[in-house]
Each structure stands twice: as structure tokens, then as C-alpha cells.
Amino acid sequence: MKVSLFVTCLVDQLFPEVGESVVKLLRRVGIEVEFPREQTCCGQPALNSGFMAHAKPLARRWLDLFEESQYVVVPSGSCAAMLKVSVPEMFRQEAGLYERAQALAGRTYELSQFLVNVLRVQDLGARFPGKVTYHPSCHLLRELGAATEAQTLIRGVRGIQFVPLDNPDRCCGFGGTFSVKYPSLSGAILEEKLRAIEATGADVVVACDSGCLMHIAGGMRRRGMKVEAMHLAQILAQTAPAEGAPAEPKDGAGAG
Amino acid sequence: MAPVQVRTQEFPRASSRALANGRVQQALTNVMGHFDHAREAAIQELTPEVWERYRERGREIKRHAMEYLDFYLELLSERVEANGGKVHFARTAQEATQIVLEIAKALGVKVAVKGKSMLSEEMGLNHALEEQGIAPVETDLGEYIIQLAQEPPFHILAPAMHKTKEEVGELFAAKLGLGGLQQIPDMAAAARKTLRERFLQADMGITGVNFAVAETGTVVIVTNEGNGRMCTSLPRVHVALMGMEKVVPALEDLSVMLRLLPRAATGQRITSYVTLVSGPRQPGDEDGPEEFHLVIVDAGRTRLLADPELREALYCIRCGACLNTCPVYRKVGGHAYGWVYPGPIGSVITPVMVGLPRARDLPFASSLCGACREVCPLKINIPLMLVSLRRRLMEGAPGERGVSWGQRLLVRLWSRVVASEGSLRRARRLAAVFQRPFLRRRVVRWIPFPPFSRWTRNRDMPGLARRSFHELWDRDLKTTGRSKRP
Numbered sequence: 001m002k003v004s005l006f007v008t009c010l011v012d013q014l015f016p017e018v019g020e021s022v023v024k025l026l027r028r029v030g031i032e033v034e035f036p037r038e039q040t041c042c043g044q045p046a047l048n049s050g051f052m053a054h055a056k057p058l059a060r061r062w063l064d065l066f067e068e069s070q071y072v073v074v075p076s077g078s079c080a081a082m083l084k085v086s087v088p089e090m091f092r093q094e095a096g097l098y099e100r101a102q103a104l105a106g107r108t109y110e111l112s113q114f115l116v117n118v119l120r121v122q123d124l125g126a127r128f129p130g131k132v133t134y135h136p137s138c139h140l141l142r143e144l145g146a147a148t149e150a151q152t153l154i155r156g157v158r159g160i161q162f163v164p165l166d167n168p169d170r171c172c173g174f175g176g177t178f179s180v181k182y183p184s185l186s187g188a189i190l191e192e193k194l195r196a197i198e199a200t201g202a203d204v205v206v207a208c209d210s211g212c213l214m215h216i217a218g219g220m221r222r223r224g225m226k227v228e229a230m231h232l233a234q235i236l237a238q239t240a241p242a243e244g245a246p247a248e249p250k251d252g253a254g255a256g
Numbered sequence: 257m258a259p260v261q262v263r264t265q266e267f268p269r270a271s272s273r274a275l276a277n278g279r280v281q282q283a284l285t286n287v288m289g290h291f292d293h294a295r296e297a298a299i300q301e302l303t304p305e306v307w308e309r310y311r312e313r314g315r316e317i318k319r320h321a322m323e324y325l326d327f328y329l330e331l332l333s334e335r336v337e338a339n340g341g342k343v344h345f346a347r348t349a350q351e352a353t354q355i356v357l358e359i360a361k362a363l364g365v366k367v368a369v370k371g372k373s374m375l376s377e378e379m380g381l382n383h384a385l386e387e388q389g390i391a392p393v394e395t396d397l398g399e400y401i402i403q404l405a406q407e408p409p410f411h412i413l414a415p416a417m418h419k420t421k422e423e424v425g426e427l428f429a430a431k432l433g434l435g436g437l438q439q440i441p442d443m444a445a446a447a448r449k450t451l452r453e454r455f456l457q458a459d460m461g462i463t464g465v466n467f468a469v470a471e472t473g474t475v476v477i478v479t480n481e482g483n484g485r486m487c488t489s490l491p492r493v494h495v496a497l498m499g500m501e502k503v504v505p506a507l508e509d510l511s512v513m514l515r516l517l518p519r520a521a522t523g524q525r526i527t528s529y530v531t532l533v534s535g536p537r538q539p540g541d542e543d544g545p546e547e548f549h550l551v552i553v554d555a556g557r558t559r560l561l562a563d564p565e566l567r568e569a570l571y572c573i574r575c576g577a578c579l580n581t582c583p584v585y586r587k588v589g590g591h592a593y594g595w596v597y598p599g600p601i602g603s604v605i606t607p608v609m610v611g612l613p614r615a616r617d618l619p620f621a622s623s624l625c626g627a628c629r630e631v632c633p634l635k636i637n638i639p640l641m642l643v644s645l646r647r648r649l650m651e652g653a654p655g656e657r658g659v660s661w662g663q664r665l666l667v668r669l670w671s672r673v674v675a676s677e678g679s680l681r682r683a684r685r686l687a688a689v690f691q692r693p694f695l696r697r698r699v700v701r702w703i704p705f706p707p708f709s710r711w712t713r714n715r716d717m718p719g720l721a722r723r724s725f726h727e728l729w730d731r732d733l734k735t736t737g738r739s740k741r742p
Contacts, residue, residue: 013684013721016723019725038676039677050649143626170583170627171625214718218716
């Protein structure tokens with residue numbers, strides 16, 4: 001089985017260690033991973049800001065670049081929702097393109113959904129000694145309907161202690177450009193999420209979206225909280241020293 | 257009270273003020289959770305599967321009713337008149353106000369008791385009545401409180417939820433001369449006594465309409481205080497105000513809608529009172545008004561109807577669930593939105609009603625988290641509508657646009673950067689140099705340039721990674737490429 005990685009612009013520029021983890025863990029379960037080098041961004045920031053004319057060429061670009069792929073895997077619920085839900089919708093009036101977009105959307109998966117629903121794995125041989133909580137990002141939860149996948153995978157990790165978050169489905173206040181259009185409002189919404197994270201006593205907060213993680217980590221750092229923000233892929237990529245290559249030290253601060 | 261003022265332009269400042277207002281924050285924290293839990297519990301009791309079936313049926317009823325709106329409004333009008341009522345059509349809120357004033361003048365009305373009606377807020381009816389020397393008296397307790405306080409509703413269901421009992425006590429002392437009230441039941445009893453007198457004085461009862469059944473010519477009013485029924489039965493004349501989207505074809509449709517509304521709104525299986533009014537008092541009836549008027553109001557609703565991307569906003573039954581769940585409403589409350597309808601559905605309706613350029617900040621007052629769509633009993637896709645309005649602001653006809661040149665420049669620049677991997681790589685090199693003076697241990701704590709400065713105001717920002725994923729791939733990952741298993 002061959003997977004084309006759409007790594008997302010945030011991971012590419014700010015959190016490449018997340019992409020590295022995705023490659024590592026997919027290869028560990030025997031998947032061939034390729035990375036179409038011409039990829040940049042899915043165009044969601046433009047679409048959600050109202051600039052359809054700027055979003056469309058990027059959607060077109062994604063379609064052209066990935067059309068030959070057997071599967072497209074995306075380590076972000078939000079970008080995957082853009083590609084699976086919004087992109088076909090953008091081309092609804094354009095015969096030919098719409099069908100192409102729909103077909104590719106059907107082969108495109110957010111990472112945790114790909115692992116659990118396509119590969120049907122729950123145990124990736126990962127080991128992570130630590131107390132973690134999980135924030136289900138809004139688009140993953142509500143656009144893609146992924147209510148259980150990530151938690152299933154987290155529970156499959158050896159040595160991990162999982163503590164659920166209070167009101168997990170509340171938004172962290174990121175919302176892409178919303179976070180800079182209304183900074184104090186976005187920050188006030190974040191504040192509640194941070195309080196919920198703090199109350200769990202976890203060492204690590206896990207999510208499947210680097211955007212939300214960047215927001216949460218940014219707030220935690222500013223508050224002086226000692227909790228780390230990590231992408232699910234980073235947790236799943238870690239194995240016990242005995243099981244594979246020597247465990248590497250964690251890559252910097254994860255998403256933070 | 258002043259006529260309904262449009263303050264939508266002030267959302268950015270008004271929302272910041274609300275965030276800094278301790279009393280508003282306290283009220284929101286105290287109340288919002290209750291609504292959410294009550295709704296969730298009611299759905300669990302019914303079971304989510306059954307709830308889902310009702311939602312689907314509700315949508316189908318609304319879809320059909322809006323598709324054939326002209327037919328059902330005509331049928332409704334015929335049946336109401338056959339029952340002895342009088343029907344008026346108003347194209348605008350002003351026309352609707354004029355109609356009410358004329359009815360009142362013809363009968364020499366001095367006091368009008370009012371049931372809760374958001375449409376009357378759109379019309380600024382209380383102000384118009386006062387100008388004509390007619391005293392409007394709100395009879396829903398929450399509405400009564402904000403009428404005394406001369407404020408607009410804070411929430412479409414709980415208009416005075418931002419008031420503490422101490423504030424209400426002071427208000428009753430100042431405005432009604434009822435000092436020393438400290439407990440909520442005492443205040444409610446005092447209000448009941450005062451209102452009872454007003455009910456008996458009133459010549460006219462004005463109410464809203466939750467649903468109007470076309471086949472029987474019946475208007476339906478749901479309340480929890482019984483004030484709606486007093487308004488429809490005690491005064492000589494009853495005037496019911498309805499937005500034209502309130503019509504449903506048949507009584508059996510009502511059985512679906514009356515299951516959806518109270519559960520989504522307050523988590524009740526049914527409200528304490530469900531009042532069905534089919535015209536004035538008939539010979540042999542023990543009570544009821546001598547005259548019944550139904551005012552059917554457009555006031556911008558045909559614009560929604562004609563708009564394929566926004567039409568579903570007319571499915572809204574004003575339950576308030578989207579307000580209760582919205583992370584933005586939960587932080588800023590109702591007044592910040594600057595017009596009658598706050599929250600997610602308000603951010604869709606208001607721009608259409610007051611004009612998009614004036615309300616240009618509202619469609620952006622959302623993180624697009626989708627919680628509103630998830631709780632909406634009619635499954636209205638509010639986030640999609642907000643994006644549609646954003647698009648009109650950015651790319652629409654010149655009259656609709658409301659975008660700054662700064663935003664336009666930014667998106668152009670960004671478009672160039674992400675247009676190819678090469679340009680992204682070059683921009684990255686530039687950004688790496690640019691960020692250097694602001695980096696402290698790979699993190700930016702402060703940067704003076706927008707939009708980044710708006711992030712670092714209250715959050716740290718990660719710096720660019722030492723190597724992009726593209727670089728990591730070329731260097732380390734590409735070559736280890738083959739899978740270990742065949």
C-alpha cells in the first residue's frame with residue numbers, strides 16, 4: 001500500500017517533526033510513503049476568510065498534484081476537512097472537476113481516521129511514558145465525525161496514562177484568522193481550554209491539528225504552564241528502545 | 257425605550273468591553289452551562305436516534321413550507337379570516353408598526369400588554385407606541401425587567417439573564433417603588449401583582465407567534481409563565497405579530513415542531529403553556545378577544561428566501577441553542593452583537609436585515625467550530641453561511657464589500673507565496689531573516705507587526721523550524737523510503 005503525504009503548510013514550516021513522525025509510523029506498519037514535493041497549502045485560510053478566488057487555484061493544485069495517489073494522508077483534521085468536504089463543494093458547478101475532486105476526496109484521510117478505519121490498526125507498537133489528555137479539534141470532530149479514533153490510538157500506547165478533558169468538544173478559540181481578527185476574544189476562549197487542561201494534571205495535551213496545538217501551546221507558554229503540546233503522530237511514533245531503533249529524544253517542544 | 261438602533265459596527269469594541277465587564281462574565285458563566293446541559297439531557301431522554309428523526313422531519317417541514325411559502329401564507333390568511341380574524345401583510349418593520357398603531361388608535365387603546373416577541377424588537381414597537389401615548393407593558397418577566405432597565409434583550413430566550421437579583425431588586429425599587437425585595441420569589445410575586453393590574457387595564461394584547469398553522473388558521477404561542485395566554489384572552493383585541501417564515505402547513509407538523517423547540521431551547525419536553533389561537537371569541541365562548549388581528553411581516557425575509565446560500569436561515573425557530581453553545585456568544589453575550597438577534601444565527605440574519613457593510617464584523621465573529629450546526633434542531637448549516645457572507649464582503653458587488661486594503665494586500669501576498677514550492681522556499685528564507693530579532697529560544701513573545709502582533713498580544717508564537725519538512729524529506733526521509741515489509 002502506498003500513501004501520499006499531504007503534510008500541511010503549518011507542519012511544513014513550523015512543526016516538521018510532526019511530518020517526520022507520520023512518515024516514521026506509517027513505514028513502521030509497512031506502508032510506502034511518498035511526498036509530492038510541489039505541495040504547499042490546501043487554501044483553507046483563503047476560503048474561510050472569504051477569498052474564494054484565491055482558494056480555488058490552490059484546490060486545483062492539490063487535485064493535480066495528488067490525483068494519481070492511492071491514498072492521501074493528512075496529519076490535520078482541519079486541512080483534511082477542507083480537502084474532503086469544502087474542495088468538492090467549491091467545484092460543484094464545474095462538470096468534470098467536481099467528479100475528480102470527489103473521487104480524490106474519497107481517498108483522502110486524516111491520519112487517525114486512516115490508521116483506525118482504513119488500516120484497522122489500534123496498536124502501533126508505540127510506547128510513551130506519561131500522563132496525557134486529548135483535545136478533539138472541531139473540524140476533525142464535527143466535519144469529519146471522528147469521535148473515537150484518536151482516543152482509541154492513544155489508549156493503545158504502552159505506558160501511557162490517559163486523563164479525559166472536561167468539556168472536550170469546546171473550541172480552543174483558534175479558528176485560523178479568527179485568532180488574529182479578534183485576539184482578546186480568541187484568547188478568552190482559549191483561557192477556558194487551558195483551565196480544563198490544567199485541571200487534568202496531564203504532562204502532555206494531544207491533538208490531531210497543529211493549528212489548535214500552536215494556539216494551545218502559545219497560551220500555555222504565556223501562562224507559564226509546564227504542559228507540553230504534542231501531535232498524536234509524535235506520540236505514536238515513539239517506541240520503546242527494545243522494540244526498534246534507539247528511542248530518540250523528543251524533538252524540541254513538539255508543537256510548542 | 258429608544259427605537260431599535262443598529263450598533264453592529266461596534267462589535268469589535270463592544271465585544272472587548274463585554275470581555276472586560278466582570279458582571280457580564282459572571283452572568284454568562286452562571287447561566288450558559290445550564291441551558292447546554294438541559295438540552296443535552298432532554299435529547300438523551302428522548303434518545304439521540306429519535307431526536308435525529310425529529311430533526312430530519314422538522315427540516316423537511318420547513319423546506320416544504322419555504323418552497324411553497326406564498327401558497328401557505330395565502331391559505332393561512334384565508335383560514336384566519338374565515339375564523340373571523342383580520343390579516344395584514346407588512347413589507348417592512350415600519351409598515352408593521354403603522355398597522356399596529358392604526359388598530360390601536362381606532363380602538364382608543366391606552367395600555368397594551370405584550371407577550372414576548374423578537375419581531376416587535378425588530379420593529380422598535382414599544383418606542384412607537386409610547387410616542388403615540390400608548391403604554392406598552394412587557395409581561396414576560398425577563399422582558400419586563402429589561403423594559404424597566406431600558407435595555408435590549410441580552411438573549412432571545414432569557415432577555416434579562418445578565419441581571420443579578422440584586423440589580424433587579426434595585427430596579428424594582430427605583431422604577432416601581434417596591435423597595436426591600438431580596439429574594440427572587442418575592443420579586444416574581446411583586447411583578448405578578450403589578451402586571452395583573454396592567455392586564456386588567458389593557459385594551460390590547462400584543463404577542464409574537466411561534467408557529468402559524470395554515471390549514472386551520474391557528475397561531476401558536478409557547479410560554480412558561482402563562483403571560484401569553486393572558487395577553488390573548490383578557491384584552492378586547494389581540495394583535496399577533498409573525499415573521500412570514502413562521503407558517504407550517506398542518507396541525508400534525510406542529511407535533512414535530514413542538515417536540516423540537518422546547519427541548520432545544522430549555523430542555524423541556526413541553527413548555528408550561530402552549531396556546532393555540534384561532535381567531536376572536538366565537539358565540540358561546542367564555543373568553544377571548546372581540547377582535548383578532550394577524551400581522552404577517554416580511555422585513556427582509558424575502559431577501560433570505562431568494563438567497564439559495566442563506567435560505568435555510570428561515571428554518572430558524574428561535575430556540576437559542578446556537579447562542580448557548582457558541583464559544584463567542586458565551587464570552588461576549590448578546591449586547592455586543594448590536595442588533596436584535598445575537599449569536600451565530602444572528603450573525604447570519606442581521607447582515608441581511610441591516611445591510612452587510614454595516615454588519616461586516618459579524619460574519620467574522622466565529623471560529624467556525626461548528627458547534628451551532630451540531631445543536632441546531634433544524635440542522636441549519638450556520639458556519640457555511642458565515643463563510644458565504646465573508647465571501648460577499650471580500651469578493652461581492654461593490655455595495656456589499658467591506659474589506660480593508662490591508663487584508664486584500666495580505667491575501668495577495670500569501671497567494672503568491674503558496675503558489676509554488678519554489679516561492680514558498682524563497683519566502684521562507686526571507687521570513688527566517690525577518691524573525692531573527694524577535695526569536696528567543698525558538699519562540700516569539702513579542703513582534704510589533706500585524707497580524708503577528710495581534711497573536712503575540714496574549715499568546716507566544718513558534719518560530720519557523722530550523723528546517724522545513726521539505727528540507728527534512730530531501731535530507732533524511734526520502735532515501736529511507738522503502739517499506740520494511742514487502
